[in-house]
Amino acid sequence: xxxxxxxxxxxxxxxxxxxxxxxxxxxxxxxxxxxxxxxxxxxxxxxxxxxxxxxxxxxxxxxxxxxxxxxxxxxxxxxxxxxxxxxxxxxxxxxxxxxxxxxxxxxxxxxxxxxxxxxxxxxxxxxxxxxxxxxx
Numbered sequence: 001x002x003x004x005x006x007x008x009x010x011x012x013x014x015x016x017x018x019x020x021x022x023x024x025x026x027x028x029x030x031x032x033x034x035x036x037x038x039x040x041x042x043x044x045x046x047x048x049x050x051x052x053x054x055x056x057x058x059x060x061x062x063x064x065x066x067x068x069x070x071x072x073x074x075x076x077x078x079x080x081x082x083x084x085x086x087x088x089x090x091x092x093x094x095x096x097x098x099x100x101x102x103x104x105x106x107x108x109x110x111x112x113x114x115x116x117x118x119x120x121x122x123x124x125x126x127x128x129x130x131x132x133x134x135x136x
Contacts, residue, residue, distance in 0.1 A: 018126030019077075025116040026075035029087065033067025036060060050097050066090040074120060077129020084121040088114060 036043065043049050044057055052059040066086035073083035091114035099106040125131040 012127075015127035018120075018123050019128040021116060021123075022074050022077060022080070022120060022125065022129070025113065025120065026071040026073075029067050029071040029113060030075070033064050033069075033071060036064050037068060040064075050093070052093055052097065062086075063090055063093075074117075077125040077131050080125035080129060080131050081121055084117045087117045088121065091117065 040060065043060060047056065049056050049060045049063075052062070067090060070083040070086050073079050074087070091110045094110035095107050095114065099110065
C-alpha cells in the first residue's frame with residue numbers, strides 16, 4: 001500500500017491529487033471572496049480596493065465574482081478550466097497592482113494561489129468532477 005502510494009504514477013492517484021488541489025484552492029479562495037462580499041460597504045467606504053476596470057465598485061464586484069463563484073465552480077468541478085482564468089487574472093492583479101512595491105511576503109499568498117490555479121488550468125478537473133461526469 002505505502003509502496004504503491006509513494007512510487008505509483010497511476011491515474012487514480014493523479015485524479016485524487018487534482019481533486020485535493022481543486023477543493024483546497026477553491027475553498028480557501030472562497031473565504032477571500034466571502035470576506036470581500038460581507039465587507040463590501042466598508043471596503044468601498046474606506047477606498048481600500050484598486051480601480052482596475054471602470055470603478056472601485058465594479059472592480060470589487062469582479063474580484064468577488066472570481067473569488068466566490070468561480071472558486072465554487074472549481075470546487076465542484078464544473079467549467080473548471082474556464083473558471084480558473086478569472087482567478088488567474090485576479091491573482092495577477094493582486095501580485096502586480098495591489099501588492100506591488102511591498103515585500104515579497106505581501107505577495108506570496110497570491111503567488112501560491114496563482115500557481116495553483118495555473119496548474120488547475122493545465123490539468124483540468126480530473127475524474128472526480130461534474131465536468132468528467134458530463135463528458136461520459
